[in-house]
Amino acid sequence: MVRRRGIRAHRASVDVWLDVARATMRARYCLCITDAPGGPRARAVQPFRPDDDLVVHFGTSPHSRKAAEIRRSGRVVLSYLRERDGACVTVRCAAEMLEDAAARRRWFMPFWRAFWPAGPDDPAFVVVRCVPFEIELWDARRRVTPPPFGLAQARLVRDPGGEWRIAAA
Template sequence: MAHPRYRPSGAEPRRARAVRPLRGPAGARHVRRYPGGQPRKPGRSGVEQRRKPGGGGGCAELRGGDPDLDSGGSLPDRGRVAVGSRSGRLKVLSVEGLLSVVRATVEQAEYGFFVTLNASGAPDVRLMQHFPPEEDLSVCLGTSRGSRKVGEVRNDGRSALAFQDPVETAYTALYGLARVRDDASAKERYWREEWSAFWPAGPGAEDYVLIEFVPHRIELMNLSRDIAPDPYGLRAVTLIRKGDRWEPAEG
């Protein structure tokens, strides 16, 4: 199936496996660095930030707690989503709470899969290191100007990002539009010092550019929080952007 195996109620979450250091933002050798030298420990009630000091913007830290609004089974309005749960009762979740879980899933992931369309319309997929999402859940990625993904984004901005949280048995997939940015202020803001090994000139390097991704549709599943629509996670919760707000998808 496309989603993780459903875990019986009361089972302990599986611990994430140790992952070998990957190679830079899109393949070059890269060694993970953590604040204070300690590995990040994903959890249910908080996430760490990875933005530059003084960078401004960035996303707010997830507030702890469950996104439930009601367990009584009333029909949801446009700000609520009804899902099934392992207890068999209808569970109603707030869109705001679901978006908080989406944000946490993106932030806890060190890497995500970025999907673009090639000239024939087929998808190309690669694993990339991303920056924390902004308030509108847009995500920036650093890469080489001459990379395949940059050419594909310029040709067709339709794209997707996917992230996994193995601790909570969760994933989120974001679908939207991407564009290439090479303005100096954005490149300075979205930069990692360890990337100097690939761009010695720093964020001002001619070859260094950004891909800015803005989602318009989100799919989410989180079995630790019972976010898995009835019957028992055979499809993900889906949210659609309508102007400046998010709403549950129809059907």
């Protein structure tokens, strides 16, 4: 570790940075940012926790503007914040709609019945699957604070073989 302005910072490590991203991505809500006509559009969503490959799933209506924008671009940005840790993670993802019954049942939260009364079989419910290809993070508590301190984020990109590597900020 190196010392920087009173905060000890981890040296760059893919494994450490991925662990930090996973911890921050446990937040209950995140912003889902889509590419909309006229500019980006952000909405709060309640995703499932990421799987081992950091793939994220959440529910939406197939008739929403969000769904139309995802279908059009095939991409989203998910932005997570854990204020108590001084942490943020921004995840750029390829995104797709899952409309099959198995996926809808697997990725449905029971209290979502407030939005979709028929549950996972509600025709107004689909699952969005987000596969990350780039992650930017900053975490003061876990000391992922690349130089210059406070002005840069740690950045990971996934190569074509699926492996994560550290990228220039």
